[in-house]
Amino acid sequence: MRTTTVLALSLLLAVSTGLPAVAADPPSLVGTWSGPRERIAKVEGHVAGTATLVITDQQGMTFTGHLVRDYEGAVDIEEGLWGAFTPGGKLIVGADEEGIYSFALVDADTLDYCYVESGAAARAVCARLARQP
Numbered sequence: 001m002r003t004t005t006v007l008a009l010s011l012l013l014a015v016s017t018g019l020p021a022v023a024a025d026p027p028s029l030v031g032t033w034s035g036p037r038e039r040i041a042k043v044e045g046h047v048a049g050t051a052t053l054v055i056t057d058q059q060g061m062t063f064t065g066h067l068v069r070d071y072e073g074a075v076d077i078e079e080g081l082w083g084a085f086t087p088g089g090k091l092i093v094g095a096d097e098e099g100i101y102s103f104a105l106v107d108a109d110t111l112d113y114c115y116v117e118s119g120a121a122a123r124a125v126c127a128r129l130a131r132q133p
Contacts, residue, residue, distance in 0.1 A: 026058075026060065026061050026085070026087065026088070026089060027085075027088075027089040027105055027108070028058065029055045029058055029063050029089075029092075029111070030055045030056070030057070030058050030063070031054075031055060031131055031132065032052060032053070032054050032055075032131070032132040033052070033053040033054075033055075033111050033129035033130065033131050033132065034050065034051065034052040034053070034129055034130060034132055035050070035051060035127050035128050035129040035130055036048065036049075036050055036051075036127060036128075037049055037050065037051040037069065037125055037126070037127035038125065038126065038127070039123055039124070039125035040123065040124055040125075041121070041122065041123035041124075042120070042121065042122040042123065043121060044123075047071050048071075049069060049070045049071040050069070050070050051067060051068070051069050051113075051125075051127045051129060052067070052068045052069075052129075053065065053066075053067050053111070053113070053129055054066055054067075054068070061084055061085050061086070061087065062082075062083065062084045063082075063083050063084070063085075063094075064080070064081070064082050064083075065080070065081060065083075066078050066079060066080045066081060067079055067081055067096070079096045079097070080096060080097075081094045081095065081096045081101060082094060082095055082096075083095070083101065083103070085103075089105055092104065092105070098117050098121075099115055099116055099117035099118075099123075100115070100116055101113055101114070101115050102114045102115075106128070108131070109130060109131040110128060110129070110130055110131070111128075111129045111130075111131070112126070112127070112128050112129070113126065113127055113129065114126040
């Protein structure tokens with residue numbers, strides 16, 4: 001059930017972007033993307049901070065990298081992530097060791113993402129990230 005819900009939300013997010021269904025070449029996600037984020041968690045409640053996504057390698061329609069997130073008054077946290085996307089990049093998903101990401105390219109330099117974890121430490125976060133020069 002959890003997988004079905006996450007997949008359905010990923011599809012909804014991808015469809016809502018309005019990007020063409022198929023592009024000739026896969027989009028390049030390699031680089032650094034950063035922006036403000038907000039999270040709500042079962043235990044900690046609402047927290048705001050900054051997210052920096054670094055995509056270090058892309059091969060075809062798969063990529064790897066890490067996400068660094070900071071919170072007011074806390075130590076930065078860095079976690080690896082692995083992702084893949086459909087031809088043209090309309091549907092982009094990723095995972096780390098605890099949860100699942102959904103991504104949507106708004107344009108070549110803007111990437112939206114949401115992240116969810118379920119269970120005792122349930123949490124959800126979304127952000128709009130800008131490609132850094």
